Amino acid sequence: MKEKQDAPDNNILYRHCMPEWRATVDANRQLLVVKKGQPVFSEQDVVKGVFFIRWGKVKIHQRWGNEKELIIRFAKNGDMIGYRGLGKGKVYPVSATALEDTGLMYLDIPFFEATLQVNPRLTYALMDFYANELEATEKRVRNMAHxxxxxxxxxxxxxxxxxxxxxxxxxxxxxxxxxxxxxxxxxxxxxxxxxxxxxxxxxxxxxxxxxxxxxxxxxxxxxxxxxxx
Amino acid sequence: MKEKQDAPDNNILYRHCMPEWRATVDANRQLLVVKKGQPVFSEQDVVKGVFFIRWGKVKIHQRWGNEKELIIRFAKNGDMIGYRGLGKGKVYPVSATALEDTGLMYLDIPFFEATLQVNPRLTYALMDFYANELEATEKRVRNMAHxxxxxxxxxxxxxxxxxxxxxxxxxxxxxxxxxxxxxxxxxxxxxxxxxxxxxxxxxxxxxxxxxxxxxxxxxxxxxxxxxxx
DNA sequence: TCAAAATTATGATATAAATCATACTTTTGC
DNA sequence: GCAAAAGTATGATTTATATCATAATTTTGA
The missing domain is CATH 1.10.10.10 (Winged helix-like DNA-binding domain superfamily/Winged helix DNA-binding domain)
Known part of the structure; x- marks a missing residue:
């Protein structure tokens, strides 16, 4: 019921998935629940996979020294978190923490990148997503400055x-x-x-x-x- | 000679271009030179194409009111400027101004997007590029804040x-x-x-x-x- | 359920950086 | 080549916001 309202599988991956591949995704995904206040992943953790939020809310944030923190963005159902391009960086540069109890699905990197390989439309959608995020983040820099x-x-x-x-x-x-x-x-x-x-x-x-x-x-x-x- | 040093065609497009497509790109590109202090494009201009810097330097910036300005980034030979995902926004959200005399190549959007369609590797590289830019820009937000x-x-x-x-x-x-x-x-x-x-x-x-x-x-x-x- | 911990409101003070002001230097364009 | 415009250095003053401090309120977990 809750899941129905939140459309837990309405994410960029499923939206750009060929029907015949969808079952393969389902077979490879893991579902998990993270309690309010608990981390989904933490800065410096080794990146092993990518998460899609099914329901709940998460903050993506970064610590500085001991006290200072910056929240990079908030994420909700449908949002993808934890993927930052090809394996370049092997550790997360940011943390993700549940703001309320949150349900996620997880795919490991090899499977996700294989999916990108067989599905150029998804890659294209991701490119567009990052380009738009970049623009929004540039606006934030401007706001901070002025x-x-x-x-x-x-x-x-x-x-x-x-x-x-x-x-x-x-x-x-x-x-x-x-x-x-x-x-x-x-x-x-x-x-x-x-x-x-x-x-x-x-x-x-x-x-x-x-x-x-x-x-x-x-x-x-x-x-x-x-x-x- | 100058062009040789600067490797004017060492950009993301040519680097991920299949040899048989390269001639098509060459046939579709336009070369231009922008004098120091002159705009390559300006905020609110209609987006018609994408630019690759061959030599020289450019600042990407945004005005606020009359006096305040923020420089988003600097770009040099090999860098692509003026593309921000699918046609979503039809006008540039930023300006680009030459910091010194600058040579560029120009491709119109239909041709560039056709290139993306036939070349998933390029799309993949672009996605990776934007993901990395995003991370760098997020770091800038953090620096501004703290x-x-x-x-x-x-x-x-x-x-x-x-x-x-x-x-x-x-x-x-x-x-x-x-x-x-x-x-x-x-x-x-x-x-x-x-x-x-x-x-x-x-x-x-x-x-x-x-x-x-x-x-x-x-x-x-x-x-x-x-x-x- | 209750004590401890976390969160919030609000005042007083300190300070980094903006703004205002002026003189000097360098660059530009005719 | 020179006058006007743009850029730079540096001082004085103001201001937004951080920091420090305290008390009240809400949330948490044992």
Whole structure:
């Protein structure tokens, strides 16, 4: 039921899979569940396979020294994680941690790369995916360089909405601590706390239970556009 | 002669091209020269083709408002610029400007995508290229978030060295104004001026004629690693 | 279920870097 | 070759945000 809603097998691999190959994938995949707060993989782990999220949510992040962390991106059902091109790097440069209980499917690298070999359409789709991710990440660099924290927070909230959608009460469908928000925006949790407070006082957003709801999306978007250093 | 040194046709396309297709590429390509300071293409231009640099150097950059600029990356002979996945976006999200007189070859999008269709190995190589670029750009986001300006400058200089190499006198083979350096690092030209001055006073680098030379590469690398906000 | 741990809000203070300002130097284009 | 434009160095001032500190609230797990 849950799985039905989440369309657990609607990922880039199955979407570009020839029907006759699908059974082979099914025979080679492993399913697993990772509990909230537990790692899917960690920085410096040897890369042995690739994961597709079936349900749940994961953060992809990187530590710096002991305290500083940066969240690279969030991933949800349908997303692929842990693949970064040919075997070049043998260890993950990032960690993946479940934000809630998460179901995944796993394919080992040899099988996945064999699949790429026999399926140019999949390779093409992956190329397009990475090209688009690259563009989004370049935009993030630009935002980091030229936007103030408040604008970056506004942008982050809008991005979360696009990415995760909203539930019946209007709340964006992901729960995030202030610290996770800070690690995503590139600031401290104190600054997040204060600035979220401001945005609430200005009636642009509402928050509850670690969730955000947009009250004035247009104004928030305007803030994100005009908030230049 | 110049062209010989620069290996103008050593790009990802030719490297993954079947011999029998190469002549077709040659027949479809256009060669052009862009003068220093002139645009190869500009933000919002309609995307009609893709460029490969044969010799010279180009910056890929993005304006913000009127004054702020961010340099996304630098490109040199062999690099492909202007392609960002399938036709999705019909306009360039970035500009490309020649940093010195630059020779390019141009292929129109229909021909280039036809080439991708008949050549899965090229698609595969492109996918790998974007995946690696993505990883490098994610590192830049992290640096922006967690490193101070001085460390980011150190990192930028080391990156330039890897990318462009050094000449006989030990200078990195690219000339950059303080403003371009600032736009790349994500700071102001005044801060670049001051900080470069510091690095010189500390005898970590030398500069001349808009070029940098490394004096103590290890110390500079250590600075880049430890310089956390 | 309750104590410990994690998270959040909010104030006070410190600081890196932006901004403003000026003089000097180098490059460009006619 | 020279005047105008672009680029550079350096000082003074301001400001956004990090850091430090404390108390209140929520979550977790034994």
């Amino acid at each position: 936007m103030e924290v408040k604008g970056r927070i506004a942008e982050a909230i809008l991005m979360l909405k696009d990415n995760f959608g909203v539930n019946d009460e209007g709340y964006i469908d992901i729960r995030l601590t202030r610290q996770d928000m800070a690690s995503f925006v590139g600031t401290t949790y104190e600054t997040i706390s204060r600035t979220i407070g401001e945005l609430e006082a200005e009636k642009l957003i509402r928050t509850s239970d670690k969730r955000f709801a947009l009250l004035k999306e247009k104004q928030l978007a305007k803030l994100a556009e005009s908030n230049v250093k | 490193m101070e300006v001085k460390g980011r400058i150190a990192e930028a200089i080391l990156m330039l060295k890897d990318n462009f190499g050094v000449n006989d006198e030990g200078y990195i083979d690219i000339r950059l104004t303080r403003q371009d350096m600032a736009s790349f690092v994500g700071t102001t030209y005044e801060t670049i001026s001051r900080t470069i001055g510091e690095l010189e006073a500390e005898k970590l680098i030398r500069t001349s004629d808009k070029r940098f030379a490394l004096l103590k590469e290890k110390q500079l690398a250590k600075l880049a690693e430890s310089n956390v906000k």
